[in-house]
Amino acid sequence: MIEKGAEIKETEGRLGVLIPGIGAVGTTLMAGVEMIRKGYSKPYGSLTQMGTIRLGKRTENNTPMIKEFLPLAGLDDIVFGGWDIYEDNAYEAALTAGVLNKEDINKVRPFLESIEPMKAVFDKKYVKNLDGPNKKTGANKIGLAEQLMEDMAEFKNKKSLDRMVVVWCGSTEIYMEYHPVWDTIESFEQGLKTNHEAISSSMIYAYAAIKSGIPYVNGAPHMCNDIPALIELANINDVAIAGKDFKTGQTLMKTVIAPGLKSRMLGVKGWFSTNILGNRDGLVLDEPLSFRSKEVTKASALEWIFQPDKYPELYGDLYHKIRINYYPPIGDNKEAWDNIDIFGWLGYPMQIKIDFQCRDSILAAPVALDLALLIDLAQRAGMKGIQEWLSFYFKSPMHAPELYPEHDIFIQLMKLKNTLRYLKGEELITHLGLEYYD
Numbered sequence: 194m195i196e197k198g199a200e201i202k203e204t205e206g207r208l209g210v211l212i213p214g215i216g217a218v219g220t221t222l223m224a225g226v227e228m229i230r231k232g233y234s235k236p237y238g239s240l241t242q243m244g245t246i247r248l249g250k251r252t253e254n255n256t257p258m259i260k261e262f263l264p265l266a267g268l269d270d271i272v273f274g275g276w277d278i279y280e281d282n283a284y285e286a287a288l289t290a291g292v293l294n295k296e297d298i299n300k301v302r303p304f305l306e307s308i309e310p311m312k313a314v315f316d317k318k319y320v321k322n323l324d325g326p327n328k329k330t331g332a333n334k335i336g337l338a339e340q341l342m343e344d345m346a347e348f349k350n351k352k353s354l355d356r357m358v359v360v361w362c363g364s365t366e367i368y369m370e371y372h373p374v375w376d377t378i379e380s381f382e383q384g385l386k387t388n389h390e391a392i393s394s395s396m397i398y399a400y401a402a403i404k405s406g407i408p409y410v411n412g413a414p415h416m417c418n419d420i421p422a423l424i425e426l427a428n429i430n431d432v433a434i435a436g437k438d439f440k441t442g443q444t445l446m447k448t449v450i451a452p453g454l455k456s457r458m459l460g461v462k463g464w465f466s467t468n469i470l471g472n473r474d475g476l477v478l479d480e481p482l483s484f485r486s487k488e489v490t491k492a493s494a495l496e497w498i499f500q501p502d503k504y505p506e507l508y509g510d511l512y513h514k515i516r517i518n519y520y521p522p523i524g525d526n527k528e529a530w531d532n533i534d535i536f537g538w539l540g541y542p543m544q545i546k547i548d549f550q551c552r553d554s555i556l557a558a559p560v561a562l563d564l565a566l567l568i569d570l571a572q573r574a575g576m577k578g579i580q581e582w583l584s585f586y587f588k589s590p591m592h593a594p595e596l597y598p599e600h601d602i603f604i605q606l607m608k609l610k611n612t613l614r615y616l617k618g619e620e621l622i623t624h625l626g627l628e629y630y631d
């Protein structure tokens with residue numbers, strides 16, 4: 194464990210944010226950061242840019258902005274790069290994604306046009322509904338990992354960067370069952386050499402980043418840097434890692450509402466969640482094996498929040514069902530309906546209906562930005578391995594094997610802010626407050 198108030202390496206120079214998958218989330222992040230830098234908009238939805246943190250007692254009235262309290266990289270220091278299987282630059286990709294309107298995209302056109310995707314490591318075996326021409330070829334998996342490491346080193350050099358982070362914004366890969374090749378660094382490296390099929394494309398990116406000493410964040414629901422071999426590699430190489438699956442939309446709402454119901458000991462009999470979305474992510478998730486990856490991360494949140502083993506009378510019979518349907522006409526403007534059957538005093542039933550007409554990538558972009566900045570901070574503070582304090586941002590947070598994951602968003606936020614206080618040597622806030630009445 195790092196020491197309270199341990200030294201955090203200063204932010205000198207520029208931070209490279211490398212993104213495998215220059216699609217809807219990736220381009221919305223890139224265009225958004227540039228629009229904010231140019232003063233066209235504000236970083237709505239970003240805790241690092243708009244949030245505050247209380248220090249000391251409530252009477253002290255000391256609540257700085259998070260970005261002023263901590264030595265975070267500034268938006269002006271960020272340099273974007275990335276990989277994709279399509280040759281489109283970020284301007285063309287943003288137009289295809291259709292999240293932002295053309296007028297906004299055009300405001301930052303030259304900037305987006307300057308971001309050309311590097312050739313991707315991609316195998317259709319892991320993302321069945323997609324294929325594209327911009328791929329690395331002719332090498333086994335260890336060779337592909339080496340090519341990615343060269344890309345990373347070259348990018349750092351070319352852009353004169355001080356440091357980098359990798360944030361996976363690529364498509365959801367298929368669901369994979371545990372395989373012993375994931376167990377140790379040795380078995381994994383052997384698997385890379387023999388082209389083992391339990392090693393997906395995204396795992397090759399994660400390996401290349403961690404091996405190069407670069408923090409890696411997984412924004413998608415598939416297995417990746419959460420396998421034992423890559424966690425071990427991160428610990429040995431002193432690299433911070435986090436995941437998985439950006440918490441946006443429906444799961445964000447679930448982790449807001451479920452803790453509230455539980456805090457009042459209200460029972461829940463059923464929670465039916467259905468979504469329609471028409472972007473490329475929706476197309477990929479239309480394929481059953483990719484959907485399975487998503488279903489697993491989306492399903493676990495309620496189970497962990499309600500703790501049916503501890504509250505069997507309230508949540509023991511909960512029927513939880515999730516559906517995602519691909520519906521092209523609405524593009525990235527997802528609609529998510531929830532029907533929640535709850536019961537209260539004397540078992541009397543009640544219902545909550547939610548119709549969230551959200552914009553997936555508008556919710557995801559600030560999450561990706563915060564994660565890039567906070568994992569860079571963690572790395573500079575000397576934190577290595579799983580960064581559980583970043584659970585706040587994930588549908589299925591990575592955690593130590595002996596722990597259960599914390600899904601309650603309010604506990605996650607408290608944990609995140611207390612970690613920031615701890616890093617700066619400030620007192621943690623317990624919210625006890627009895628001392629005000631002495």
Ligand SMILES: NC(=O)c1ccc[n+]([C@@H]2O[C@H](COP(=O)([O-])OP(=O)(O)OC[C@H]3O[C@@H](n4cnc5c(N)ncnc54)[C@H](O)[C@@H]3O)[C@@H](O)[C@H]2O)c1
Pocket residue numbers: 213214215216217218219276277278279290313314315316320323325361362363364365366394395412413414438439440441442472473474552553554556557
């Ligand atoms: N939008 C959200 O709110 C949200 C929330 C949580 C998680 N996610 C996850 O984030 C990821 C990106 O979502 P999106 O809406 O931007 O999807 P998208 O389809 O618009 O973009 C993904 C991009 O990744 C590229 N890609 C796929 N495999 C690749 C590889 N091996 N190397 C390089 N590029 C690759 C695709 O060509 C595509 O351009 C998905 O996994 C999605 O499940 C999104």
